[in-house]
Amino acid sequence: xxxxxxxxxxxxxxxxxxxxxxxxxxxxxxxxxxxxxxxxxxxxxxxxxxxxxxxxxxxxxxxxxxxxxxxxxxxxxxxxxxxxxxxxxxxxxxxxxxxxxxxxxxxxxxxxxxxxxxxxxxxxxxxxxxxxxxxxxxxxxxxxxxxxxxxxxxxxxxxxxxxxxxxxxxxxxxxxxxxxxxxxxxxxxxxxxxxxxxxxxxxxxxxxxxxxxxxxxxxxxxxxxxxxxxxxxxxxxxxxxxxxxxxxxxxxxxxxxxxxxxxxxxxxxxxxxxxxxxxxxxxxxxxxxxxxxxxxxxxxxxxxxxxxxxxxxxxxxxxxxx
Amino acid sequence: xxxxxxxxxxxxxxxxxxxxxxxxxxxxxxxxxxxxxxxxxxxxxxxxxxxxxxxxxxxxxxxxxxxxxxxxxxxxxxxxxxxxxxxxxxxxxxxxxxxxxxxxxxxxxxxxxxxxxxxxxxxxxxxxxxxxxxxxxxxxxxxxxxxxxxxxxxxxxxxxxxxxxxxxxxxxxxxxxxxxxxxxxxxxxxxxxxxxxxxxxxxxxxxxxxxxxxxxxxxxxxxxxxxxxxxxxxxxxxxxxxxxxxxxxxxxxxxxxxxxxxxxxxxxxxxxxxxxxxxxxxxxxxxxxxxxxxxxxxxxxxxxxxxxxxxxxxxxxxxxxxxxxxxxxxxxxxxxxxxxxxxxx
Numbered sequence: 001x002x003x004x005x006x007x008x009x010x011x012x013x014x015x016x017x018x019x020x021x022x023x024x025x026x027x028x029x030x031x032x033x034x035x036x037x038x039x040x041x042x043x044x045x046x047x048x049x050x051x052x053x054x055x056x057x058x059x060x061x062x063x064x065x066x067x068x069x070x071x072x073x074x075x076x077x078x079x080x081x082x083x084x085x086x087x088x089x090x091x092x093x094x095x096x097x098x099x100x101x102x103x104x105x106x107x108x109x110x111x112x113x114x115x116x117x118x119x120x121x122x123x124x125x126x127x128x129x130x131x132x133x134x135x136x137x138x139x140x141x142x143x144x145x146x147x148x149x150x151x152x153x154x155x156x157x158x159x160x161x162x163x164x165x166x167x168x169x170x171x172x173x174x175x176x177x178x179x180x181x182x183x184x185x186x187x188x189x190x191x192x193x194x195x196x197x198x199x200x201x202x203x204x205x206x207x208x209x210x211x212x213x214x215x216x217x218x219x220x221x222x223x224x225x226x227x228x229x230x231x232x233x234x235x236x237x238x239x240x241x242x243x244x245x246x247x248x249x250x251x252x253x254x255x256x257x258x259x260x261x262x263x264x265x266x267x268x269x270x271x272x273x274x275x276x277x278x279x280x281x282x283x284x285x286x287x288x289x290x291x292x293x294x295x296x297x298x299x300x301x302x303x304x305x306x307x308x309x310x311x312x313x314x315x316x317x318x319x320x321x322x
Numbered sequence: 323x324x325x326x327x328x329x330x331x332x333x334x335x336x337x338x339x340x341x342x343x344x345x346x347x348x349x350x351x352x353x354x355x356x357x358x359x360x361x362x363x364x365x366x367x368x369x370x371x372x373x374x375x376x377x378x379x380x381x382x383x384x385x386x387x388x389x390x391x392x393x394x395x396x397x398x399x400x401x402x403x404x405x406x407x408x409x410x411x412x413x414x415x416x417x418x419x420x421x422x423x424x425x426x427x428x429x430x431x432x433x434x435x436x437x438x439x440x441x442x443x444x445x446x447x448x449x450x451x452x453x454x455x456x457x458x459x460x461x462x463x464x465x466x467x468x469x470x471x472x473x474x475x476x477x478x479x480x481x482x483x484x485x486x487x488x489x490x491x492x493x494x495x496x497x498x499x500x501x502x503x504x505x506x507x508x509x510x511x512x513x514x515x516x517x518x519x520x521x522x523x524x525x526x527x528x529x530x531x532x533x534x535x536x537x538x539x540x541x542x543x544x545x546x547x548x549x550x551x552x553x554x555x556x557x558x559x560x561x562x563x564x565x566x567x568x569x570x571x572x573x574x575x576x577x578x579x580x581x582x583x584x585x586x587x588x589x590x591x592x593x594x595x596x597x598x599x600x601x602x603x604x605x606x607x608x609x610x611x612x613x614x615x616x617x618x619x620x621x622x623x624x625x626x627x628x629x630x631x632x633x634x635x636x637x638x639x640x641x642x643x644x645x646x647x648x649x650x651x652x653x654x655x656x657x658x659x660x661x662x663x664x665x666x667x
Contacts, residue, residue: 204522205517205521233638242638243638244638244639245363245638248363250383270447273522274524279386
């Protein structure tokens with residue numbers, strides 16, 4: 001796989017380079033712990049949606065993007081100018097590898113998901129022919145493991161290695177905004193020491209309870225003092241969630257429920273059809289807020305998300321759940 | 323049925339035995355239904371279950387789970403199971419194809435295609451919103467299969483029905499795939515629906531499909547004689563005075579209503595419609611006047627047992643009944659073929 005990437009990168013470098021004086025060799029420590037080395041700095045990059053947005057915030061434009069949903073609704077991409085960038089997939093697990101090959105990529109950028117031991121786009125369940133993307137170029141990414149901050153820093157490091165100017169004033173402003181939002185978030189959390197939160201994803205047949213261990217933003221919130229409830233028996237094969245039948249919807253009684261912000265309204269409408277949704281006291285009290293689930297990659301986006309959360313937490317009642 | 327006394331005597335002698343068998347199955351179904359209400363992924367004491375059942379008012383979470391979730395789920399399981407088993411028996415009889423089931427006759431594919439259209443074109447979300455489209459799709463597919471198969475001189479012969487089923491299934495599946503490839507939301511909704519499950523279906527869905535299932539079952543049970551006629555072959559059936567085209571059309575309409583409503587409510591559920599009629603045939607011989615009621619009672623027993631297993635084993639979550647049946651159904655079918663007396667159709 002690596003050798004194929006090397007050959008391709010050698011071919012692709014014929015295109016005029018944007019006058020960078022150092023052209024390699026290049027290396028990067030991937031989220032999996034492996035070090036990926038190339039003879040030259042990769043120029044033609046294909047990236048997964050959120051990772052692409054992170055690179056673009058450092059001024060690095062990928063040649064191709066693949067996402068898990070339409071680029072029009074993906075929270076990472078919806079406000080970005082994607083002119084001239086090839087869209088290779090808008091559905092989880094389906095990537096147009098033929099189109100990707102025409103782009104002649106030097107590098108593929110996607111988060112490393114430790115629970116699945118795979119990069120985003122190469123997990124179990126992805127179409128066989130989509131997996132061939134990995135044969136076009138080496139795949140690197142920051143790890144989804146511990147924190148959104150390690151993701152943001154990981155992509156900063158990657159962008160720097162690719163020749164980006166990471167001292168841009170706009171980026172510094174984003175970092176400042178993040179620091180401000182974080183201190184306000186911590187303040188609000190500290191003012192409500194009893195507040196407990198549960199992140200859920202209600203569906204037609206099951207109520208999925210998020211396992212913070214595999215949700216970096218929830219781990220961050222815990223780190224910053226918010227009591228996000230840890231489910232006691234996450235699914236063994238897919239540990240992101242504990243699967244509760246709707247009969248057991250009242251197993252946890254938080255003060256506040258968080259639902260994935262990406263399909264907030266339709267998900268909530270679905271949840272309300274189940275007679276036991278109201279047995280979660282927070283649901284009955286309408287103490288439900290948006291959870292920026294699994295998509296944040298940059299300081300700028302994180303700052304905005306934390307501001308919204310701080311507003312929500314400020315209004316929260318800590319005496320609803322157990 | 324044959325008109326000679328030598329054949330009908332043994333059948334008449336077996337009637338009390340078979341009738342007793344039906345009574346036993348009815349008791350067994352009642353017992354399994356009670357288990358289905360008292361067992362589940364949530365542990366509720368028997369006393370609390372009985373209290374909820376006798377009060378019939380929801381005062382606690384346990385009461386809500388018992389009355390608002392398990393009772394409609396169980397009733398739906400009984401109706402859907404019966405519909406799948408009976409329509410499987412009818413389909414196998416009318417097509418004289420031992421492998422006929424809703425999947426092969428294009429019914430699931432039709433329902434899926436219409437569900438996807440409802441999601442993408444009309445923007446509907448959630449099972450209760452698109453249930454009627456699934457129903458319509460199943461009915462359209464069944465009648466399309468029948469219409470295609472009836473072209474030509476001989477009408478809807480078993481071979482032409484099987485081929486038409488395959489062709490219509492392929493056509494409708496490509497429509498579904500084509501839409502799903504370009505619409506992620508539709509894919510996600512379809513993924514949920516396509517597993518086949520009794521979870522998350524409450525009173526509105528039960529009351530929605532119950533009239534269709536009830537009428538369809540009554541109509542199907544009245545078709546035993548026609549099916550017996552068809553089983554003797556086309557020439558004999560014609561000689562017995564059956565109007566082949568009209569009989570087949572009627573039987574197909576019954577199947578469309580039964581499978582359509584069942585699939586609309588619970589998604590495509592496999593194996594029940596395929597395996598149970600064969601078990602019924604082993605138990606009671608080739609007479610459809612017995613096969614139909616045996617399938618009617620055996621199928622919901624199988625479906626509810628699989629659903630209970632999925633709920634108890636999957637706690638605190640649950641396994642969809644479609645998954646349990648897929649896992650348990652395959653070895654059952656192999657055993658039936660390998661050791662059982664697979665009756666010729």
